[in-house]
Amino acid sequence: FLSLGTPGVGKTTLGKELASRAGMTYINVGDVAKEGELYEGFDEEYDCPILDEDRVLDELEDKMNEGGVIVDYHSCDFFPERWFHIVFVLRTENSFLYDRLESRGYKGKKLQDNIQCEIFQTLYEEAMLSYRGEIVHQLPSNTPEDLERNLDQIMQWIEQWMKDNN
Numbered sequence: 001f002l003s004l005g006t007p008g009v010g011k012t013t014l015g016k017e018l019a020s021r022a023g024m025t026y027i028n029v030g031d032v033a034k035e036g037e038l039y040e041g042f043d044e045e046y047d048c049p050i051l052d053e054d055r056v057l058d059e060l061e062d063k064m065n066e067g068g069v070i071v072d073y074h075s076c077d078f079f080p081e082r083w084f085h086i087v088f089v090l091r092t093e094n095s096f097l098y099d100r101l102e103s104r105g106y107k108g109k110k111l112q113d114n115i116q117c118e119i120f121q122t123l124y125e126e127a128m129l130s131y132r133g134e135i136v137h138q139l140p141s142n143t144p145e146d147l148e149r150n151l152d153q154i155m156q157w158i159e160q161w162m163k164d165n166n
Contacts, residue, residue, distance in 0.1 A: 002079065003072045004127055005090035006118045008100035010141040014090065015072040017151055022070075022158050025063065029073035032059055046110050053078040074123065077130050085161065087131050088154065089124045090141040 003011045003018075012028060019026035029051075033039065038056050039049040057078070063069055064083045071079070076087065092100070097118055101111055117123065127136045139150045 001070060001086040001088065002076060002084045002127075003070060003088050003090065004076055004123050005074060005141070006092070006097065006114050006123060007074055007106075008097050008104065008114070009090040009092040009118075010147060011072045011074075011090055014088075014141070014147060014150060014154075015070045017147075018154055019070050021151065021155060024068045024070050025066075026070045027060065027063065027072065029056060029060075029071060032056065046113075076123070076127055079130075081131055084131065085135065086157065087127050087136045088150075089127050089136065089138045090150075091121075091124070091138050092118065092141050094118060096142050 003015045005011050015026050015028070018024065033049070033051055033056055036055070036059055038052045038059060040052040041050040042048070043050050057080070060071070064071075071083075094115055098111070098115060101114055106114065124136070124138055139153070140146045141150065
């Protein structure tokens with residue numbers, strides 16, 4: 001499945017813990033791109049590399065076909081719909097998100113645009129346009145309690161899916 005959200009919402013923490021509990025494979029798309037240098041340039045304005053989406057898809061194809069994969073990324077519009085049975089969009093209140101991003105060194109336009117992205121639910125809307133609405137779920141991700149609740153909820157979903165599909 002796909003874990004989505006603005007940087008700083010807790011995708012990596014959730015994804016790694018979930019993979020550990022469920023015995024699944026965790027894939028951070030940013031790390032895959034960095035390891036394979038799957039870039040097609042550099043964005044000076046946001047001070048970050050530009051992902052070569054086709055090369056990323058080629059790199060992930062075999063793993064995705066095996067199944068049991070948790071994919072962590074902040075965007076989703078280039079992934080094939082067939083890859084995911086469920087999509088979770090993590091949401092964080094702006095005050096929490098601002099502090100998290102600032103502590104990561106985000107500033108100026110990059111900081112403001114990520115906060116705006118969260119305010120306007122940009123990634124949730126992108127997910128709703130990219131996948132069937134019934135597989136897209138928003139989860140609050142503000143506190144450690146939210147994380148535990150989300151992990152429990154997703155584990156229940158995984159167990160139910162396994163029963164229904166095996």
